[in-house]
Amino acid sequence: MREKPAEQHSNEKDSQRARRQRFKLLALIAIFAIPVATAWIMVEWRIGIPEQRTAHGELAPAVPALANWPLVEPLEALEPGDWILAFDCSTQCEALADQWWRLHRALGREAPRVSRLRIGGDGPALPGESVAQWTHTPEWHSPGRVWLVDPRGEAVLTYAREVELRGVMDDISHLLRMNPEKRAAPELEVGNR
Missing domain, CATH: 3.40.30.10 (Glutaredoxin)
Structure with missing residues (x-):
């Protein structure tokens, strides 16, 4: 069995690290973007917003x-x-x-x-x-x-x-x-x- 050259092994590790970093960045963006998008959808399409009045006076x-x-x-x-x-x-x-x-x-x-x-x-x-x-x-x-x-x-x-x-x-x-x-x-x- 032939071993991979050290340079190729290092490139694979770098690409895995880059993928992990991209995933973390996307997850961080999603954490902040999803609530904003949800609120916008609720306001624009009036989904989940109560219509009734709460005060009797x-x-x-x-x-x-x-x-x-x-x-x-x-x-x-x-x-x-x-x-x-x-x-x-x-x-x-x-x-x-x-x-x-x-x-x-x-x-x-x-x-x-x-x-x-x-x-x-x-x-x-x-x-x-x-x-x-x-x-x-x-x-x-x-x-x-x-x-x-x-x-x-x-x-x-x-x-x-x-x-x-x-x-x-x-x-x-x-x-x-x-x-x-x-x-x-x-x-x-x-x-x-």
Whole structure:
């Protein structure tokens, strides 16, 4: 049996190494190109993109920040960093206040992250509820309207009086899940041990 010359053996090793390097380069290009191509196909041909709406309320870009609402009472009773369920209680106040109190309780362990603000009405505040009055009626107001305000004080969603409670509950639960609470973790101080 005849052995291959050393030069031919070296050329075969070089070509195998070159093939391996080309394969690695193609694999690296594929790792970055496949997700981009997949996203482009999804957007262009609308494949795999949900069509349904997730929010039951309407977006509220015309509603100013809570600090700019024309309210008589100061809002110090509201917890800073909480989501706020504000509702107009100018008609059928007792029933509305009870309805939103029950929804608040139904949030379970997430309930402490939400505060209720009743605007209007004569009765006493229910547990966990702050009460305020309008100084004048703003143009974006309507009787029985409900607003969901984020922790920064911006109105996110608004609901008409006839809204289904399940829809509001779903929206609040979804927003709380998507915006986890950022509790301050106890940190160790290096100098004090």
